[in-house]
Amino acid sequence: MASSRRAPAAGGRPSGEAGLQTPRREARSQAGAALEATTREVLLGFVRVHILYHAARGSVYGLWLMEELAEHGYKLSAGTLYPILHSLESRGLLRRSDVLQDGKIRKYYAITGAGRRALVRIEQRLGELVGEVIGRRHDETANARSHAGRRSAGGRNHSF
Numbered sequence: 001m002a003s004s005r006r007a008p009a010a011g012g013r014p015s016g017e018a019g020l021q022t023p024r025r026e027a028r029s030q031a032g033a034a035l036e037a038t039t040r041e042v043l044l045g046f047v048r049v050h051i052l053y054h055a056a057r058g059s060v061y062g063l064w065l066m067e068e069l070a071e072h073g074y075k076l077s078a079g080t081l082y083p084i085l086h087s088l089e090s091r092g093l094l095r096r097s098d099v100l101q102d103g104k105i106r107k108y109y110a111i112t113g114a115g116r117r118a119l120v121r122i123e124q125r126l127g128e129l130v131g132e133v134i135g136r137r138h139d140e141t142a143n144a145r146s147h148a149g150r151r152s153a154g155g156r157n158h159s160f
């Protein structure tokens, strides 16, 4: 994914492939590796949502995001986080400004108009997803009913 352009690790933290660790490591089986890779992909999507969410509420910078994300259980290395920030910037969802602070350049990221529009769309999908995946636990029967209804009406088609 976004690993070809790797920013130098800030704050002395090593950058590595295992930048995002799932809380409990699977045994090194093939199924475990596949599960881990898939989980990582999905969680890296969540990380992007976190970044856009926080950038919409004020400028953020890498180290702050790393600490914030760690509180949510995402152990990201700089080598994982910075390429994500760069890709969001190069796609026009974040805008970077370099600020001189204590003799060092700190890269602040703020959300752009395009970033806000992306966030609104993501929030809508996220609400629907949470309603289905989490809500389903509490309401299996009603969910199964509505799915059967939708399937007979031509199935589901999420367009991106």
Ligand SMILES: [Zn+2]
Pocket (backbone or CB within 6 Å): 050, 054, 068, 069, 072
């Ligand atoms: Zn957060």
